[in-house]
Each structure stands twice: as C-alpha cells, then as structure tokens.
Amino acid sequence: xxxxxxxxxxxxxxxxxxxxxxxxxxxxxxxxxxxxxxxxxxxxxxxxxxxxxxxxxxxxxxxxxxxxxxxxxxxxxxxxxxxxxxxxxxxxxxxxxxxxxxxxxxxxxxxxxxxxxxxxxxxxxxxxxxxxxxxxxxxxxxxxxxxxxxxxxxxxxxxxxxxxxxxxxxxxxxxxxxxxxxxxxxxxxxxxxxxxxxxxxxxxxxxxxxxxxxxxxxxxxxxxxxxxxxxxxxxxxxxxxxxxxxxxxxxxxxxxxxxxxxxxxxxxxxxxxxxxxxxxxxxxxxxxxxxxxxx
Numbered sequence: 515x516x517x518x519x520x521x522x523x524x525x526x527x528x529x530x531x532x533x534x535x536x537x538x539x540x541x542x543x544x545x546x547x548x549x550x551x552x553x554x555x556x557x558x559x560x561x562x563x564x565x566x567x568x569x570x571x572x573x574x575x576x577x578x579x580x581x582x583x584x585x586x587x588x589x590x591x592x593x594x595x596x597x598x599x600x601x602x603x604x605x606x607x608x609x610x611x612x613x614x615x616x617x618x619x620x621x622x623x624x625x626x627x628x629x630x631x632x633x634x635x636x637x638x639x640x641x642x643x644x645x646x647x648x649x650x651x652x653x654x655x656x657x658x659x660x661x662x663x664x665x666x667x668x669x670x671x672x673x674x675x676x677x678x679x680x681x682x683x684x685x686x687x688x689x690x691x692x693x694x695x696x697x698x699x700x701x702x703x704x705x706x707x708x709x710x711x712x713x714x715x716x717x718x719x720x721x722x723x724x725x726x727x728x729x730x731x732x733x734x735x736x737x738x739x740x741x742x743x744x745x746x747x748x749x750x751x752x753x754x755x756x757x758x759x760x761x762x763x764x765x766x767x768x769x770x771x772x773x774x775x776x777x778x779x780x781x782x783x784x785x786x787x788x789x790x791x792x793x794x795x796x797x798x799x800x801x802x803x804x805x806x807x808x809x
Contacts, residue, residue: 518616519545525623527553528787529778532794540802550593552577597646599751619801622776624744634717642724647671654679657736668741767797
C-alpha cells in the first residue's frame with residue numbers, strides 16, 4: 515500500500531515552504547517535494563527589499579532562513595520530482611519517478627518555469643512523448659530513444675535509459691553554449707549514447723516513429739523524453755483548469771479539482787516572494803479545512 519500523507523506540497527519556493535510550515539503547524543502530515551537547495555529564483559536574487567521583517571536581504575540568505583525554518587519544524591524536503599498527479603476521488607495518487615504515494619490534499623507551488631510546449635508535444639504526449647525516463651525506460655528495451663535534458667541532473671536518467679535501450683541520443687539544452695567536443699565525454703562508460711548540441715523546435719510522429727526536429731536537423735527514434743525542471747500544471751494533473759498559462763484558483767487558492775490548491779507564481783502575477791508566501795499560507799489553511807471536513 516502506498517504511503518498516505520495529509521498534504522503533499524509541490525515546490526520549495528516561498529509558496530511551497532509557507533504552505534508546508536502552515537500545514538505542519540496545523541498538525542497535518544506533510545510531504546514536501548522539490549529542490550533541497552530551495553527555489554533557484556530566490557537563491558539567485560541579488561537583494562529583496564519588501565519581505566516584512568527582513569529588509570534588504572540577499573536571496574541566498576532568505577533561502578537559508580527558509581531551510582532553517584523547515585528544519586526547526588521537522589519538515590524534510592524530498593528532492594524528487596512528481597511526474598503525474600491523479601485525482602482518485604477522496605485522495606490523490608502522486609507518481610514520483612517509478613514510485614507512488616498518496617495524499618488527501620495537494621498544493622501546487624511549482625512556479626512558472628515549465629516553459630512553452632514544443633509544437634506537436636501535446637498531441638503526442640503518451641503516444642511517444644514522455645516526461646519521465648525512469649518511469650517508461652522499460653518500454654524502450656532494445657529500442658531507440660531521444661532525451662532532451664534541461665538540467666544536469668537529467669544525465670542520471672540518461673544512464674538509466676541507456677542500460678535498456680539500444681541507442682540513446684542526448685540533447686543537453688543547458689550546455690548549448692559549449693562546444694560539442696566538451697560534452698561528448700559526458701558518458702565515457704556508454705558506447706550507445708550519442709550527445710548532440712541542438713535546439714529542439716518541434717515533435718512529429720511519422721509512420722509509427724517519433725521525430726524531433728532541431729535547428730541541426732531531425733533525430734528519428736522510437737520515443738522522445740522531454741525532461742524539464744517542472745511540468746506544466748495541466749500536464750501534471752489531468753483535468754486541471756487553467757487561466758492561460760496559470761492555474762485558475764479562487765480566493766481560497768482552490769482549483770476546480772476538490773482538494774487541490776495552488777499558490778505563488780503558478781497562480782499569476784504579481785510574481786513577488788511575499789505574495790507567494792501569503793498564498794501558500796492561504797492554500798495550506800484551505801487544505802486543512804478540506805481535510806477536516808472530510809473527516
């Protein structure tokens with residue numbers, strides 16, 4: 515049986531940290547998924563001037579205070595990525611790599627770094643396009659796959675996939691400024707991984723095979739893995755209602771799905787740390803009320 519939490523919080527920026535702390539204060543079990551380094555947007559901020567009680571604080575220092583607060587509350591960060599979240603009636607099932615956990619309520623606080631989908635991506639999602647290499651690697655035993663990685667940590671997924679697939683073509687988008695000679699040595703232990711420096715432009719399906727169109731030509735394979743830092747909310751949670759590129763919520767941070775809330779940049783402008791923290795607090799209080807009402 516999968517582990518069951520009261521509240522699953524996705525994201526470790528101001529909204530996610532605030533939501534996790536409030537839920538824990540209200541005596542709820544919390545699963546906090548996200549970067550253990552806290553939000554990169556916060557960490558790299560030069561100077562933050564409008565956070566009450568912390569005037570002119572550097573972003574790295576604010577991130578450290580977030581970590582300290584979580585530690586004091588006994589809240590651990592699970593440094594893994596949720597790839598799918600399914601509404602199951604009175605709870606949610608979260609797919610985290612190849613594992614599943616359950617939560618009575620979910621708070622999305624992933625920010626807006628998911629980017630615009632490639633042309634053809636949405637139409638082929640689940641039909642040759644995937645967001646999780648470790649989840650679907652078994653489907654590519656003896657076959658060919660393309661992996662587009664948006665962060666260095668995705669290199670581990672490439673290695674995992676290469677142990678099963680006949681060939682893996684890896685396109686590290688984050689290394690596009692480097693010369694090809696510098697990245698071909700990424701996987702010296704594998705002879706079936708080819709590294710290409712290219713910019714992905716579109717996805718197509720032709721005669722049962724997948725085609726990734728790039729500025730350097732086409733790469734043909736049996737499947738394409740797009741490993742971004744975060745997945746667009748409506749891809750992460752089937753049936754979630756959007757308002758443009760943001761999650762549509764009410765004043766209680768509630769989405770159209772019962773028990774699922776959103777907070778922070780993911781809900782729209784202004785993209786401010788203090789606004790995100792406040793919404794995280796509201797989302798957690800709403801999640802607590804939802805859980806208590808179920809009981």
